[in-house]
Amino acid sequence: MYEYIKGPITELTPTYAVVENHGIGYMVNISLSSFEALQNCKGEVKLLLHEVIREDAWSFYGFMTTQERDLFRLLIGVSGVGPNTALLILSSIPTQELEVVITSGDHTRLKNVKGIGVKTAQRIIVDLKDKIKPSNDTLSIQPNVFSAANEVYDEALAALTALGFARPQSQKVLKRIFDADPIVKVEVAIKKALSMM
Numbered sequence: 001m002y003e004y005i006k007g008p009i010t011e012l013t014p015t016y017a018v019v020e021n022h023g024i025g026y027m028v029n030i031s032l033s034s035f036e037a038l039q040n041c042k043g044e045v046k047l048l049l050h051e052v053i054r055e056d057a058w059s060f061y062g063f064m065t066t067q068e069r070d071l072f073r074l075l076i077g078v079s080g081v082g083p084n085t086a087l088l089i090l091s092s093i094p095t096q097e098l099e100v101v102i103t104s105g106d107h108t109r110l111k112n113v114k115g116i117g118v119k120t121a122q123r124i125i126v127d128l129k130d131k132i133k134p135s136n137d138t139l140s141i142q143p144n145v146f147s148a149a150n151e152v153y154d155e156a157l158a159a160l161t162a163l164g165f166a167r168p169q170s171q172k173v174l175k176r177i178f179d180a181d182p183i184v185k186v187e188v189a190i191k192k193a194l195s196m197m
Contacts, residue, residue, distance in 0.1 A: 002049045002060070009045055015166045017062065019047060028062035029083070029166055032091035036172060037064045052083050061087060068095045071132075078127045080120050089113050102128050112154070123151055156189040165197060173197060 009026055011018035014035045018025045028047055028086035030038070038045060048069045051152045061083055062093055063069040068090060075086035092113045093101060110121035153174055162172040173193045179185060184192075 002051050004046055004048045005060075006044055006046045008043060009041070009117075017045075017047070018064075019045065026060060028060045029087060030062050030173065031087050032070065032168070033068070034062060034064045035168075036175070059083065065095065071095055071098060074091060074128050074131055075124065078120075078124050080123065085115060086114060099132050103132055105129065143169070152184065152186045152189060156184045156193065159186075159190050160165060160193055163194075169197070 004020050005021055006029065007019045007021040009017050010020050010034065014032055016027055016029050017035075018027050019037060020026075028049070030047075034047075047064065048066060050061045051063065051070060051088055062071065064168045072086050072090060072169070074084075075089060076083055077083050082087075083151065089098065089110070093109065102108075105125050107118065107125050108119040110116055111118055111125060116124075121154060156174055157167070157170055160174070161167050170193065173196045176188065176196070177189050177192050
């Protein structure tokens with residue numbers, strides 16, 4: 001089992017990074033949050049790895065933090081949740097928020113992730129609720145603030161993509177807006193985003 005990989009990034013996309021190590025380029029699947037963090041990295045990077053070996057494929061999944069990798073491993077332990085679905089969940093809901101969503105039993109928020117049905121969302125919560133020990137940072141986050149902010153975020157993102165802006169670019173701009181003001185109104189978020197594009 002590989003623990004991590006270190007080296008320069010030779011290719012970076014919202015879904016994977018190619019990390020060079022001793023002349024070999026390793027394709028590592030990543031979440032959107034890792035993609036955003038890696039965009040600011042210069043030179044050598046270190047990605048924590050989880051390796052998945054199947055008959056038809058040998059894949060690496062990379063994470064910037066232990067917390068994100070631990071959550072990924074918990075998610076793929078749930079029946080019906082594969083590595084790609086787990087990565088999609090981590091791309092849709094930030095790590096600390098996902099801990100709150102699961103521990104508070106907010107299956108509606110999970111159900112909003114593309115490809116996750118009601119039964120899968122409920123199974124994730126039932127299986128993982130007692131396995132997640134939220135960090136101090138996570139405990140200070142209120143679930144109801146998240147759900148309200150997420151609805152506004154989702155609505156603003158849908159509006160921007162409908163206007164023809166690329167989803168990754170829109171997500172990056174909206175993240176900056178919501179980090180600065182988590183209770184921003186949807187029309188204000190859209191106007192700010194348009195001025196930042």
